[in-house]
Amino acid sequence: MNPFTRFWNWIKSLPVHIILIGLCIIWLVPSLGLLVTSFRPVQDINETGWWTVFAKPKGFEEFKTYCASCHGEDGTSIATADLTDPDLVQNYRRSFNLLSSLERDIDGQPHMGDIPVPDEQTAATIAAYMRRISGIEARPKFTLSNYIDAFVGYRGNKSYQQDCVDGTQAVDLYCDVRDLTNPRGMGRAFLNSLFVSIPSTILPILFAAFAAYAFSWMDFKGRQWMFALLVGLQVVPLQMTLIPISRLYAQVGLNGTFLGIWLFHTGFGLPYAIYLMRNFMGSLPREIFESAYLDGASHWTAFYRLAIPLSVPAIASLAIFQFLWIWNDLLVALVFLGGQHPVLTYQIGNMVTSLGSGWHLLTAAAFISMALPMLVFLFLQRYFVRGLLAGSVKG
């Protein structure tokens, strides 16, 4: 291929790359914003956008314009007026202290020389910047305290660690390992989510395996139409059954219990689980089952020695699917568990309404809830995609 055709081909494929990479960036940016924000100190989050995280902090530009020509960009040029010295800056914490100093003469010369004295707001920004560089209000670019606060359910206006050092924590915080189970915290919610998701994943797969075996390798009346009905049941909206089930649960005392939500998820997971496993088991080679039966194997033996081990890929897909579905579910948790055993989605939904713009806690909490699904997805993507395809296209 000569260089010209190669270049021409490159030009021709350029739009493809531009569109594709552009879309990928658009898809990534929102999550990236969440991730970056969750590690920033709360004051920074509300002061500057997360995309400026590697830029100079707020006030740097103002400081440069008004102060840097004498004090230097780092504020240390004049030894007798070192702006990184906390003892000195302590006197100019507020904009009016700072302004009056700037308006005063030094040795008969105006403090600011030819530069005009900044207005009130700019002075406030500069004062804040000096508090930062002098270490009075130093804060790191990144912090873990949002995560700690979210985990223990801290709602004060400093930080959990700070409050614990000062001994000013809220009455329901103990500053030890017990706080991980604080009902307001994400730690507790994480455990609850696991406690909801794991049985709700195992139970439907267990029941579905039996039913799928019967649908695949047994002969009985009504097999065809029962299976068709099952396909129909897959699309019954959950909302259709919430009301009678809540009433039923209220009568038998299952509202707000883990058992109640396990059973509900089992019922709703079953049609899809049976469908997917039937498609998989039914496509296993018929000969192995025939020869097993000829050797005198019973259905039970064929089921647990042949069908189950051979269906492991389908079971894996199904387990991942069901697990993520339940982990991410809000509606069922809201209705059947509510605040008694808050799960992650419930907890975050609550925080969104009660915290308003408590972005430091919200972003950390959201990321805590997303970490596990993302890991599952990244490492088990193959099974995930397979399950998706089996359910929607031909199995």
Added chain:
Amino acid sequence: MSKNVPGIMRQKPITPWLYLIPALIVMFTFIVYPGVNTFYLSLRNADNTAWASTACKSGESCWGIFENYHYAITSAIMQTAFLNNIKWILIMVTGTVGLGLLIAVLADRVRYESIAKSIIFLPMAISFVGAGVIWKFMYNYESGSNQIGLLNAIITAFGGQPVSWLTEPQINTIALIVVGVWMWTGFCMTILAAGLRGVPEEILEAARVDGANEWMVFWKIMIPQVLPTITVVITTMVINVLKIFDIVYVMTGGNYGTEVIANRLYTEMYKSYQPGRASAIAVVLILVIIPAMIMNIRRFNEQEATR
């Protein structure tokens, strides 16, 4: 289908039912019975003590025993919800299927295909609630010049006025739909990509040799070949969109004119304590979904025929 079953295995007539019974009982209790019960409740009054007709007020139009449906179909808030759901369907289904197809076709031609697909697919793995927080932050609105939400920062950087994305009527529903598109495009892309892989390479090559350009190959060969898959994706998406709840619940709570059917159902049942009305809304929802359900069963029967 029964041709699948080996005839040599003798079984007692009861055996299949032993395997089926646990699943059948659970499905009956949690899907069939409540489904039927919802119909009944939709004809009853708020505390299920009498028929819904007792809730009628004299002098106002009344649908008798179907009074709950009167509310579910004609009340102003439900009309808003219907309208919004239609918007959701139109924009979200076109958006997800269109973008999904675009990405599936384009990604096939580059070496970083799997990375690109993973990036687009990743939002599928997280919850609507998580996505709600992510996008609420994107849409964040401050009245001053200092914007910490990316979208408003871009707008103000170009000298525009910041927009309150989630409270501004008309804009807010679109803003919510964008979140849905962001989440579900990966799903459509994956299924469509699988469909495209089924298009025989020889046909595409033959067309290219005959002088068809990529644009024609796409419209004249790829699209007709994956049309059945596209139909499947569209039906699935329509069902999903009709049930959409979490995004609206978390981001606006259905306020500012963003109400949708599923959120209304939740509000009627668990905030206004009107199970009759909520049930009627549920029935309306299933009636809208039934056509999609029938398509699913029909497609299933076709698949069975080709097994």
